[in-house]
Amino acid sequence: MRKWLGLALVVALVAAPAMGQALKGKVAVVLDVGGRGDLSFNDMGFKGTDEAARDFGLQMVEVQSATAADYLPNLRNLARTGQYDLIICVGFLLGDALAQAAQEFPQQKFAIIDSVVDAPNVMSIVFRENEMSALVGALGALAAAHYGYPNVGVVLGIEIPVLYHFEAGYRFGIDWGNKRAAEVLGTNPVGLLYTYTGSFSDIALGKAATEAMLAQGAVAVYNVAGPLGIGDLEAITEYHRNKGTEFGPPYYFGVDANQDWMGLGKHGLASGMKRVDVGCYSAVEAVVNGTFTGGIISLGLAEGGVGISKYQDLLDFIEFAVGAGAMKAEDRDQTIANWLANRATIPGWIWEAVDELEAGILAGTIVVPTADTVEEMRAVRAQYTLGAP
Amino acid sequence: MTAHEARSGGRLLRGAHRTLTGLHPVLESVLAAVLGLLVGALLMYIWGYDPWRAYWALFRGAYGGSYEIASSIARGVPLIFTALTFSICVRAGMFNIGAEGQMYVGAAAAVCVAYFKLPPGLHLLVGIAFAAIAGAIWSLGPALLKLTRGVNEVISTIMFNWISRFLVFYLVAYVLVDARQGQRTVQVPVSARFPILVRGTDLSYSVFLAVAFALFVYFLLWHTATGYEVRAAGLNPTAARYGGISINRTILLSFALGGVGAGLAGAATTMGLPPTYAIISGLPELMNLGFDGMAVAMMGRNHPIGILVAALFFGGLNAGGRVMQFYGSNPVPLEMVRVVMGAIVIAMAIPELVRVFPAIARSVRRLGGVFRRDRATEREGA
Numbered sequence: 001m002r003k004w005l006g007l008a009l010v011v012a013l014v015a016a017p018a019m020g021q022a023l024k025g026k027v028a029v030v031l032d033v034g035g036r037g038d039l040s041f042n043d044m045g046f047k048g049t050d051e052a053a054r055d056f057g058l059q060m061v062e063v064q065s066a067t068a069a070d071y072l073p074n075l076r077n078l079a080r081t082g083q084y085d086l087i088i089c090v091g092f093l094l095g096d097a098l099a100q101a102a103q104e105f106p107q108q109k110f111a112i113i114d115s116v117v118d119a120p121n122v123m124s125i126v127f128r129e130n131e132m133s134a135l136v137g138a139l140g141a142l143a144a145a146h147y148g149y150p151n152v153g154v155v156l157g158i159e160i161p162v163l164y165h166f167e168a169g170y171r172f173g174i175d176w177g178n179k180r181a182a183e184v185l186g187t188n189p190v191g192l193l194y195t196y197t198g199s200f201s202d203i204a205l206g207k208a209a210t211e212a213m214l215a216q217g218a219v220a221v222y223n224v225a226g227p228l229g230i231g232d233l234e235a236i237t238e239y240h241r242n243k244g245t246e247f248g249p250p251y252y253f254g255v256d257a258n259q260d261w262m263g264l265g266k267h268g269l270a271s272g273m274k275r276v277d278v279g280c281y282s283a284v285e286a287v288v289n290g291t292f293t294g295g296i297i298s299l300g301l302a303e304g305g306v307g308i309s310k311y312q313d314l315l316d317f318i319e320f321a322v323g324a325g326a327m328k329a330e331d332r333d334q335t336i337a338n339w340l341a342n343r344a345t346i347p348g349w350i351w352e353a354v355d356e357l358e359a360g361i362l363a364g365t366i367v368v369p370t371a372d373t374v375e376e377m378r379a380v381r382a383q384y385t386l387g388a389p
Numbered sequence: 390m391t392a393h394e395a396r397s398g399g400r401l402l403r404g405a406h407r408t409l410t411g412l413h414p415v416l417e418s419v420l421a422a423v424l425g426l427l428v429g430a431l432l433m434y435i436w437g438y439d440p441w442r443a444y445w446a447l448f449r450g451a452y453g454g455s456y457e458i459a460s461s462i463a464r465g466v467p468l469i470f471t472a473l474t475f476s477i478c479v480r481a482g483m484f485n486i487g488a489e490g491q492m493y494v495g496a497a498a499a500v501c502v503a504y505f506k507l508p509p510g511l512h513l514l515v516g517i518a519f520a521a522i523a524g525a526i527w528s529l530g531p532a533l534l535k536l537t538r539g540v541n542e543v544i545s546t547i548m549f550n551w552i553s554r555f556l557v558f559y560l561v562a563y564v565l566v567d568a569r570q571g572q573r574t575v576q577v578p579v580s581a582r583f584p585i586l587v588r589g590t591d592l593s594y595s596v597f598l599a600v601a602f603a604l605f606v607y608f609l610l611w612h613t614a615t616g617y618e619v620r621a622a623g624l625n626p627t628a629a630r631y632g633g634i635s636i637n638r639t640i641l642l643s644f645a646l647g648g649v650g651a652g653l654a655g656a657a658t659t660m661g662l663p664p665t666y667a668i669i670s671g672l673p674e675l676m677n678l679g680f681d682g683m684a685v686a687m688m689g690r691n692h693p694i695g696i697l698v699a700a701l702f703f704g705g706l707n708a709g710g711r712v713m714q715f716y717g718s719n720p721v722p723l724e725m726v727r728v729v730m731g732a733i734v735i736a737m738a739i740p741e742l743v744r745v746f747p748a749i750a751r752s753v754r755r756l757g758g759v760f761r762r763d764r765a766t767e768r769e770g771a
Contacts, residue, residue, distance in 0.1 A: 032673075059718075061714070062714070062715075062722070063711070064714065064723035066723060066727065067673055067674055068665070068673035069464070069591070069662055069674045070707075072663060073460055073591060074711055092572070093673075097664055158562075159571040160570075199671065374568065
């Protein structure tokens with residue numbers, strides 16, 4: 001009798017964790033005050049989770065935050081129900097709240113995009129933005145050399161570690177492009193103009209910063225400030241209108257999503273894409289496959305987590321924009337034609353050079369520097385001064 | 390609008406006013422709430438959501454248990470302060486729209502406690518005092534402009550809100566910023582935080598400060614000579630002046646006291662709201678607390694006790710609104726939740742709006758007079 005009891009106990013012990021793995025069938029995605037409708041970071045978080053939920057037969061709920069005071073209550077409300085296989089926090093700003101919630105609900109699995117929360121039940125998904133920013137930087141430097149512009153620009157948001165990844169990679173890429181341009185064209189190195197606007201939302205700041213850079217001969221401006229980029233693109237569009245030019249420099253470099261389609265694809269030469277959707281999808285996938293673990297998941301070029309925009313990305317995100325009502329379906333063909341015409345203003349050897357840099361990073365023969373702290377950023381700035389005294 | 394139309398519109402409102410004020414205030418509020426809920430239900434029904442399930446989620450999320458009730462109260466705490474800011478000035482006959490800006494300044498002042506060490510308790514008190522003083526000082530701008538130059542307080546407080554907003558943006562980004570976490574200011578140290586009252590919720594001891602401040606305002610306005618003067622000046626400034634009341638004094642007092650309230654709202658948020666205990670760049674945790682306070686003041690009939698009840702209700706709407714977003718198989722998205730909340734809040738504010746309408750109309754007419762006079766002088770100048 002006792003033997004049977006012991007056996008039953010062993011079976012129960014073995015079975016228990018397996019039963020714990022059974023899915024409850026629901027995932028939640030929590031957004032910060034930025035909310036939906038940005039056609040970029042937040043919408044991609046939604047899109048990736050939604051696609052994963054559909055593919056794996058889960059129900060998805062989306063919880064937005066009206067104010068920052070809602071972050072922690074939203075996470076607690078969801079975790080308390082115990083009905084969610086995974087709660088995904090989209091955005092760095094939710095980090096503080098998640099650190100607290102993860103500690104209060106150790107049984108709940110969480111994932112967060114863009115922030116590192118050190119807890120065994122949190123999968124922290126970060127991106128190697130330095131890698132795709134290097135490609136964008138190389139493209140910018142080579143375009144400047146080709147057209148005889150003295151500078152390339154970047155408009156950044158608030159000075160947070162995530163943005164240092166972009167700046168470090170961009171600097172490296174420009175430097176790489178300068179060296180290549182010197183070999184091929186024998187031109188002098190181009191400089192970098194950069195501004196931290198201190199905001200992700202004030203479009204007027206983005207426009208003003210871009211106008212200042214265009215006045216100093218920037219061949220392109222890279223938007224590293226989310227919605228602020230609308231202001232960057234506005235400034236570039238106005239510049240072209242005043243000059244009476246349709247395509248060619250100055251160009252706009254988009255960020256996070258593929259933003260090449262914006263403004264009917266006339267000035268968006270390329271985007272440094274950070275596939276938040278891929279991050280969210282892989283987090284859900286990990287839970288479904290039972291491979292979820294706490295810790296840092298770093299997504300770069302090799303994992304398809306970041307990249308420089310290609311033709312297929314343009315098509316995908318045009319559908320995304322049309323679906324969200326941000327673009328008219330009848331503008332599709334015109335946008336593609338514009339984009340192709342604009343891309344044709346960059347000679348083939350430059351595109352090949354960018355591909356070569358990408359291959360080098362993928363093969364590991366080229367290592368792009370990054371920075372997480374002010375000190376590390378200073379070191380990168382000192383190494384790649386790019387025209388600064 | 391012609392003068393005749395304005396008159397007949399006024400008569401209509403006065404008629405509605407007389408009918409409604411015949412009712413008991415509580416019954417009136419209940420009727421208004423039912424009306425608001427019906428409008429919200431209709432809107433949800435039209436857009437294909439199930440109003441019953443949604444309201445069930447709202448109710449459960451707001452008052453379904455001790456966790457929910459604590460969350461609702463926590464959401465209402467800063468609004469008690471900002472509502473009092475508005476109400477004190479309404480009682481004194483003015484429309485102070487400046488709680489928002491005074492609150493930002495108060496929050497920034499409270500964060501300054503991070504730069505020195507004091508024993509727990511005392512540290513908290515110093516932070517509270519900083520915020521109260523900063524809020525009061527900020528409110529003096531519009532008050533003095535009104536006293537010395539006759540500037541309409543509606544205009545000046547709105548402008549001061551913008552000045553405050555960008556001033557605090559600047560302070561957050563460049564002065565109070567945490568060098569390691571550029572997206573926020575330095576954190577209020579543990580010794581200066583309001584302790585959490587209910588574990589696992591946002592509710593901190595700041596609720597006691599809010600209730601104490603409401604009772605203080607009630608006592609001051611209804612049980613002291615000064616309060617009597619403030620209310621008399623609000624009801625009829627000419628008669629009050631004739632009776633020997635210094636209107637300048639009541640204006641200054643009500644603005645300063647209102648500023649203290651708004652400053653405390655900033656303190657309650659930065660020193661009492663987990664988990665950040667700092668001001669985040671863009672002020673996303675403070676934004677609109679001042680304006681929401683005006684809605685709470687209207688719902689609470691501009692009376693301190695009414696405001697306590699209204700803040701619990703408004704906090705409940707917000708806390709329950711969070712739950713509406715994920716409850717059931719066809720949850721209501723945040724945008725719709727806010728539309729429904731707006732309908733309920735507007736309906737709840739109507740009885741008080743009707744009551745203070747004559748005063749608002751007077752203020753607007755005065756403002757119109759100012760512009761007409763300007764235009765007339767311009768014409769003369771030309």
